[in-house]
Each structure stands twice: as structure tokens, then as C-alpha cells.
Amino acid sequence: MPRAMHAYFSFIKATRHVIPLVWMAVIGCGIKWGPAFFDNLEDNLDSPRGTPSNLSNHLFFDVDGFCFPDASVVVLQRTDGGGGAAYDITRDPYARDFMKAVREGLNTYELDWWSLNGTDTAAMDTFLVSADRRTTVMALPGYYGCGWYVDDMRATVMQANTQPDKYWAGMTSRDMMDCHNSDAAKDDLGHMDAVSIPLALLVLAWRVQSLPLMCIAFVALPTSLLTALLVLGRTSWTITYPNFSPALFMSTSIAMNFDWSLFLLSRYQEGVRAGRANDACVRDVVVYSGHTVVVSGLTLAIAFLSLAGFPVEFLQATGKGAAITLVSAMLVNITLSPALLLLFPRFFRWQPRCCCRCGRGGGVGGTHDDPSREKLLARRSISGGGGGSGGEAAAAPDAEFARDFELRASRGQHGGPSVHF
CATH class of the missing domain: 1.20.1640.10 (Multidrug efflux transporter AcrB transmembrane domain)
Structure with missing residues (x-):
């Protein structure tokens, strides 16, 4: 290697x-x-094949055809408790007019209880009306994804509900949920980076x-x-x-x-x-x-x-x-x-030097007020005081030490004055 x-x-x-x-x-x-990656995210948490969860999804989305994985759903619910226990939203004229207004406003192919009148009533009740008969849905088959037209579709649904104090109306789909999740992921990513990146930079700066x-x-x-x-x-x-x-x-x-x-x-x-x-x-x-x-x-x-x-x-x-x-x-x-x-x-x-500790020697590493320099001078004076051949013999290693010191000083390696940032 x-x-x-x-x-x-x-x-x-x-x-x-x-x-x-x-x-x-x-x-x-x-x-x-690169940003196309964020546009193609999905809430893809499908269960493994053969599990009860996977089987229920298959029965709900694939068998009867009233609901589709890519379908948008318009929901209307009676929320004020009116009509009593015998209330049936399929017999409510307001619910019928609401669905008609939505169909005309969206100008697309829809599946609701009234547009399918005359077909299998039991099947329609199962998939389009809740068990308490106070909620009904309209399925809009097709892929709408994200974009301004989704907001327009929701605005059409809201405008069709002229009695918001008695009825709640809304529109949702798996695609719309994916769009919101994608936007939320981008926001979370921004908040996470705002915290983690500065901390990582501090650690890196401390070590480098x-x-x-x-x-x-x-x-x-x-x-x-x-x-x-x-x-x-x-x-x-x-x-x-x-x-x-x-x-x-x-x-x-x-x-x-x-x-x-x-x-x-x-x-x-x-x-x-x-x-x-x-x-x-x-x-x-x-x-x-x-x-x-x-x-x-x-x-x-x-x-x-x-x-x-x-x-x-x-x-x-x-x-x-x-x-x-x-x-x-x-x-x-x-x-x-x-x-x-x-x-x-x-x-x-390039590595800056702290001038206050380098003396007059400048950025490479000064020689004035340097304790290593003072030690060298002291050793020279001691070795020179002996006189004769002993002083000359002692001066040889001191000369080598001096050359080594000057070399290290030029490189900024001696222990005293250089401060690295």
C-alpha cells in the first residue's frame, strides 16, 4: 500500500x-x-412484501380502483354536529353543491359519490363516505406533484366551501405531502449546518x-x-x-x-x-x-x-x-x-509571527532577547575563559552549535520566540 x-x-x-x-x-x-435531488424525494416507507402492512396497502390502493397512490383527495366534513344521529352527508344538498363547484373549478376528472351515482352504492359508501356518514371524499386520479397549480387547486377547494363554520374542507395527497416534506428537509438542513459547521471549524482551527x-x-x-x-x-x-x-x-x-x-x-x-x-x-x-x-x-x-x-x-x-x-x-x-x-x-x-515576542528579528524569528541566544553566549564565554588549547577545543563544538542555532533560527524551529497561529 x-x-x-x-x-x-x-x-x-x-x-x-x-x-x-x-x-x-x-x-x-x-x-x-444537484437541486433536482431535493425535488425527487418521496415519503417512501413502504413495508416489505408479504407483511400485513404491505397487504393492506395493496388492497386499499390497487384492488378497487377508487383510490390510487398518486391520487389527490378532496375532503368535506360536517363539523358542527348538525343533523343529529340520522345525518347522512350524501343527502345533504350543500355537500352535493360543494362537490359540483369543485368539479367545475378544477375542470378535471373526479370521482365522488354524486358523479358516480347509479353505480354500486355499497362500494361507493365504503370508499367515499365515512362510517359515521359525516365525511365524504372526492378522488382526483393523476399525478399533480408540486407547483403553483397545486396551490390553485387548494384555493378552489377553499372557495367552494361557503360555510366554513359548519363544514371543513381540505385537499391532500401523497405527492403534496412529499413536497412539504422536501421543503422541511431543506429547512432542517439549513438549521443543522448553521450549528454543526461553526463547531467543526473551531475544532479544526484549534488543531491546525x-x-x-x-x-x-x-x-x-x-x-x-x-x-x-x-x-x-x-x-x-x-x-x-x-x-x-x-x-x-x-x-x-x-x-x-x-x-x-x-x-x-x-x-x-x-x-x-x-x-x-x-x-x-x-x-x-x-x-x-x-x-x-x-x-x-x-x-x-x-x-x-x-x-x-x-x-x-x-x-x-x-x-x-x-x-x-x-x-x-x-x-x-x-x-x-x-x-x-x-x-x-x-x-x-505562510505562518505569521508574534512581533512582541520575536524582538527585532522580524517574522522569521528574532535573535534579540532570545534565551537560547543568551545560553549560547554564556557557553562561549565559559569555554573561552579556559585559555590555551582547552579553550580552542571547546570552541569547536560551540561553533557547530552556533551554526545549528542560526539554521534553526532561520527556520523558526528554536523553542523561544516563534508563535504559530
């Missing part, structure tokens, strides 16, 4: 100018087609202690999210994702992006503080931390893909979507992050 990672580093170094361009194209595609390196995380996170949304949006035409999946996928992406950025950037920072060349620092990032990212990402992706073996469709979709999210984040972190570190070494290696 280390040999493969060394070869991979050579590939990253050779293509470091191309990798950011590729990810910029992916970001553009994600912005354009470099503002330029923090920019890597700022770039990797949105790139990973848009990449995942692009793939999820394309696959949502064949995979039915439940409406709670965006919060799960985005939380997974945010958590793993900051976790993997912490691995990569802390390793790079260690190399910078040790005074190593930029290529050597990035090589360590790819070979060691990159190996950890790959193993971690593949392990989690395989674990989520194991959900595809369950006989429940929404669990299968959740596992596949989470695996897509993890692989997207992993690819961004092991390609884009090292490429940026190779392209802009001066920017990412």
Missing part, C-alpha cells in the same frame, strides 16, 4: 494543474443539476493553527457537497430516496470532510514546522494520511452499502446514498487538497 501511495503522489504532482479544473467543472454541474490551511477545508467541503448532490440528483431518477435522507447525507459529508481535513492538514503542518520541503510535506500527507482517508472512506462506504441487502426499499436507498456521499468526500480530499498544497506552497506555508 505505501508503494501504491507513493505512485499516487507522483500522479497528483504530475496532474496538479488539471485536478482543480476538473473539480471546478464538477462544481458547475452540481450547482446546475493555520488560517491559510483552513482554506483547504473551506474549499473541500462545498466541493464534496456539490459532487454528492450531483450524483444523488442523477441517481434519484432510479433510486427512491426518502425525505429524511438529505439531513443524513449532508451530516455525513460535513463530519467526514472535517475529519479527513484534520488528518491531512495536521500532517502537512507537522512537516512545515519541521522545516521540510513542500514536496516532502505533501508526500507525507498523501502516503500516510491519504492512506488513512482511503481506508476509512472505503470501510464506511462498504458498511453503508450493506444496507442494500435489507428487504426495505428506503433502507436500501439510504445506504446507497450515504455510500455515494462518502466516496465523493473521499475523492475530493485525496485529490483536490494535495493538488492545492502543491500549487500554492508559499500561501499554505
Whole structure:
């Protein structure tokens, strides 16, 4: 594996100018087609085949034909208690006129008790009238989905109810519920990100202690999210994702992006503080931390893909979507992050110094008021006081120490004045 990672580093170094361009194209595609993922969410909590719940859904939606999974339903209910125990909404002139007004206003094909008058009355009573005879429904077969026309349909139903103090009227469908759930998922995602992202950034800043390196995380996170949304949006035409999946996928992406950025950037920072060349620092990032990212990402992706073996469709979709999210984040972190570190070494290696502790030596690390410097001078004075050959012999290691000290001072490695942020 280390040999493969060394070869991979050579590939990253050779293509470091191309990798950011590729990810910029992916970001553009994600912005354009990624939001389609939110429009294709469904409340897909269907039970496994053969279970009592699955059988009841089949009997209700598929057998008799009065109700359909994609049908919209208009409901009218007598709520004031009028008519007494003998009240029957099918004999109420207001209910008949209400359904007629709705049919004329919607101008579509509807199924209600009055439009089907003359057919099997027992079947109509079973599916279109409640057991207490105070509620009736109108079924509107067809897919209406989301959009302004759904709001217009609801407005038509509300206007047809001219006695809201006595009757309650409403309109609903599984599609409309999915639309509201999708909007709620987007709102929940926004609230979640507003809390989790700042906390994750604080932890990352505490460990990395470099503002330029923090920019890597700022770039990797949105790139990973848009990449995942692009793939999820394309696959949502064949995979039915439940409406709670965006919060799960985005939380997974945010958590793993900051976790993997912490691995990569802390390793790079260690190399910078040790005074190593930029290529050597990035090589360590790819070979060691990159190996950890790959193993971690593949392990989690395989674990989520194991959900595809369950006989429940929404669990299968959740596992596949989470695996897509993890692989997207992993690819961004092991390609884009090292490429940026190779392209802009001066920017990412820049580390400000605290002038009040550096003395007049400036940003690299001063020599005035430096305790290490004072110790060196003291050792020189002691060794020089012995005179003769002993003093000259002692001066040789002191000269080596002085050269080593000046080298470390130029790199900012000695223990005193340098403060890293």
C-alpha cells in the first residue's frame, strides 16, 4: 500500500494543474443539476412484501380502483354536529353543491359519490363516505406533484366551501405531502449546518493553527457537497430516496470532510514546522494520511452499502446514498487538497509571527532577547575563559552549535520566540 501511495503522489504532482479544473467543472454541474435531488424525494416507507402492512396497502390502493397512490383527495366534513344521529352527508344538498363547484373549478376528472351515482352504492359508501356518514371524499386520479397549480387547486377547494363554520374542507395527497416534506428537509438542513459547521471549524482551527490551511477545508467541503448532490440528483431518477435522507447525507459529508481535513492538514503542518520541503510535506500527507482517508472512506462506504441487502426499499436507498456521499468526500480530499498544497506552497506555508515576542528579528524569528541566544553566549564565554588549547577545543563544538542555532533560527524551529497561529 505505501508503494501504491507513493505512485499516487507522483500522479497528483504530475496532474496538479488539471485536478482543480476538473473539480471546478464538477462544481458547475452540481450547482446546475444537484437541486433536482431535493425535488425527487418521496415519503417512501413502504413495508416489505408479504407483511400485513404491505397487504393492506395493496388492497386499499390497487384492488378497487377508487383510490390510487398518486391520487389527490378532496375532503368535506360536517363539523358542527348538525343533523343529529340520522345525518347522512350524501343527502345533504350543500355537500352535493360543494362537490359540483369543485368539479367545475378544477375542470378535471373526479370521482365522488354524486358523479358516480347509479353505480354500486355499497362500494361507493365504503370508499367515499365515512362510517359515521359525516365525511365524504372526492378522488382526483393523476399525478399533480408540486407547483403553483397545486396551490390553485387548494384555493378552489377553499372557495367552494361557503360555510366554513359548519363544514371543513381540505385537499391532500401523497405527492403534496412529499413536497412539504422536501421543503422541511431543506429547512432542517439549513438549521443543522448553521450549528454543526461553526463547531467543526473551531475544532479544526484549534488543531491546525493555520488560517491559510483552513482554506483547504473551506474549499473541500462545498466541493464534496456539490459532487454528492450531483450524483444523488442523477441517481434519484432510479433510486427512491426518502425525505429524511438529505439531513443524513449532508451530516455525513460535513463530519467526514472535517475529519479527513484534520488528518491531512495536521500532517502537512507537522512537516512545515519541521522545516521540510513542500514536496516532502505533501508526500507525507498523501502516503500516510491519504492512506488513512482511503481506508476509512472505503470501510464506511462498504458498511453503508450493506444496507442494500435489507428487504426495505428506503433502507436500501439510504445506504446507497450515504455510500455515494462518502466516496465523493473521499475523492475530493485525496485529490483536490494535495493538488492545492502543491500549487500554492508559499500561501499554505505562510505562518505569521508574534512581533512582541520575536524582538527585532522580524517574522522569521528574532535573535534579540532570545534565551537560547543568551545560553549560547554564556557557553562561549565559559569555554573561552579556559585559555590555551582547552579553550580552542571547546570552541569547536560551540561553533557547530552556533551554526545549528542560526539554521534553526532561520527556520523558526528554536523553542523561544516563534508563535504559530
